[in-house]
Amino acid sequence: MKALKIPEATVMRLSVYSRYLSQIDERGVTTISSAEIADDVGVSPAQVRKDLAYFGEFGTRGVGYNVKDLNYHIIKILGLSTSWPVIIAGAGNLGTALSMYGGFRDRGFKIVAIFDNDEAKIGYKLNGIEVYPMGHLAEVVAQKKVKIGIIAVPAAAAQEVADQLVAAKVKGILNFAPRVINVPDSIELRNVDLSVNLEILTFNLGYKRGR
Amino acid sequence: MKALKIPEATVMRLSVYSRYLSQIDERGVTTISSAEIADDVGVSPAQVRKDLAYFGEFGTRGVGYNVKDLNYHIIKILGLSTSWPVIIAGAGNLGTALSMYGGFRDRGFKIVAIFDNDEAKIGYKLNGIEVYPMGHLAEVVAQKKVKIGIIAVPAAAAQEVADQLVAAKVKGILNFAPRVINVPDSIELRNVDLSVNLEILTFNLGYKRGR
DNA sequence: GACTGTGAAGCCATTCACAGCT
DNA sequence: AGCTGTGAATGGCTTCACAGTC
Numbered sequence: 001m002k003a004l005k006i007p008e009a010t011v012m013r014l015s016v017y018s019r020y021l022s023q024i025d026e027r028g029v030t031t032i033s034s035a036e037i038a039d040d041v042g043v044s045p046a047q048v049r050k051d052l053a054y055f056g057e058f059g060t061r062g063v064g065y066n067v068k069d070l071n072y073h074i075i076k077i078l079g080l081s082t083s084w085p086v087i088i089a090g091a092g093n094l095g096t097a098l099s100m101y102g103g104f105r106d107r108g109f110k111i112v113a114i115f116d117n118d119e120a121k122i123g124y125k126l127n128g129i130e131v132y133p134m135g136h137l138a139e140v141v142a143q144k145k146v147k148i149g150i151i152a153v154p155a156a157a158a159q160e161v162a163d164q165l166v167a168a169k170v171k172g173i174l175n176f177a178p179r180v181i182n183v184p185d186s187i188e189l190r191n192v193d194l195s196v197n198l199e200i201l202t203f204n205l206g207y208k209r210g211r
Numbered sequence: 212m213k214a215l216k217i218p219e220a221t222v223m224r225l226s227v228y229s230r231y232l233s234q235i236d237e238r239g240v241t242t243i244s245s246a247e248i249a250d251d252v253g254v255s256p257a258q259v260r261k262d263l264a265y266f267g268e269f270g271t272r273g274v275g276y277n278v279k280d281l282n283y284h285i286i287k288i289l290g291l292s293t294s295w296p297v298i299i300a301g302a303g304n305l306g307t308a309l310s311m312y313g314g315f316r317d318r319g320f321k322i323v324a325i326f327d328n329d330e331a332k333i334g335y336k337l338n339g340i341e342v343y344p345m346g347h348l349a350e351v352v353a354q355k356k357v358k359i360g361i362i363a364v365p366a367a368a369a370q371e372v373a374d375q376l377v378a379a380k381v382k383g384i385l386n387f388a389p390r391v392i393n394v395p396d397s398i399e400l401r402n403v404d405l406s407v408n409l410e411i412l413t414f415n416l417g418y419k420r421g422r
Numbered sequence: 423g424a425c426t427g428t429g430a431a432g433c434c435a436t437t438c439a440c441a442g443c444t
Numbered sequence: 445a446g447c448t449g450t451g452a453a454t455g456g457c458t459t460c461a462c463a464g465t466c
Binding site for chain 2: 456457458459460461464465466
């Protein structure tokens with residue numbers, strides 16, 4: 001149970017399991033089996049058990065898992081036991097939507113500031129979060145101990161903003177701009193290209209007729 | 212070149228290659244090698260060639276690939292040669308952001324309608340796209356020959372909206388609500404959970420110190 | 423000489439199947 | 445009896461290495 005290499009797919013599923021456990025916890029379910037989890041989130045029962053086995057033993061043989069307890073452990077594994085301050089670069093539609101997105105808040109992320117170059121937007125509050133000029137980025141990151149930055153600017157500005165985030169010493173970047181950006185290896189970069197997902201959909205619709 | 216099983220990872224990368232090729236095409240680059248593509252998008256050269264090999268031979272040995280030509284073929288493979296009419300369920304922040312997202316339009320997707328239950332929003336135009344009441348969903352889908360629906364409603368309403376999309380006979384659904392939803396096997400469903408991506412980031416920040 | 427296309431090898435993730443608990 | 449935890453087997457994706465072509 002040491003820090004072996006954890007497949008990224010496993011981490012992704014843990015995140016999904018956790019949200020699922022929160023759901024059923026709200027409904028008052030106290031115990032659940034790997035088979036039920038698997039069924040509801042769409043994976044195999046062995047997969048669920050293997051994923052958890054990377055991190056320890058959380059179940060009871062013959063019984064299953066305690067919902068609250070398992071969720072607590074997964075949240076801890078994912079590093080979500082403490083709240084993460086996050087900033088968003090770009091106060092356009094996507095940046096605004098992300099700043100109001102409940103799914104972040106529910107999971108321990110707190111958007112502490114938004115940055116934009118548009119004079120007209122600066123100083124205003126979006127959903128209670130102040131919009132600062134891009135020039136203040138490094139200052140706010142340092143002051144609020146921000147480790148994660150979200151890029152929600154147009155593709156053309158993405159690399160420049162990424163450079164500023166790196167200079168401001170964030171540790172991780174979530175990039176929503178549909179552009180390949182470069183950062184040092186020491187920075188965790190994840191790209192969320194929204195149209196990639198639509199394109200996989202169109203590919204599948206056209207291609208796998210016989211499944 | 213029959214319809215073998217294509218790895219989803221391959222399709223995802225093709226989408227990325229295509230966007231990358233569009234980028235360098237704009238800069239006037241006419242020829243490119245698998246090594247350069249690989250380097251810039253962050254995969255191995257052999258990977259690039261294998262991905263393309265599933266669909267044919269698009270390069271010239273000793274030379275490389277013609278940028279425009281290769282991009283044309285990938286776009287065709289992804290099913291993007293013709294424009295896809297798409298609808299969005301949910302006129303909240305996320306729905307609005309998605310309706311204005313340039314990344315969709317650039318790739319051949321056309322948002323033709325938005326649906327919401329909020330009386331106040333109905334009839335208005337968001338970025339030139341009319342907002343209809345949810346009740347009109349099936350009608351608009353049929354009339355505009357919509358094959359793809361995007362779910363951008365709160366988690367609590369996601370399953371109900373999914374059911375309506377299925378009833379309206381869309382073929383594919385892109386779900387942005389952070390909730391597990393169920394649809395018949397014949398429907399292509401893809402989930403984009405925005406916080407999953409942040410959570411993989413926090414996991415990596417906490418876990419893989421020694422990489 | 424340079425770079426693609428591809429069988430073979432290697433590696434990693436998922437599934438199987440059963441021992442181990444409760 | 446039921447369900448977890450896990451070594452072994454399987455399957456699939458990625459990398460290697462080189463033959464083929466320009």
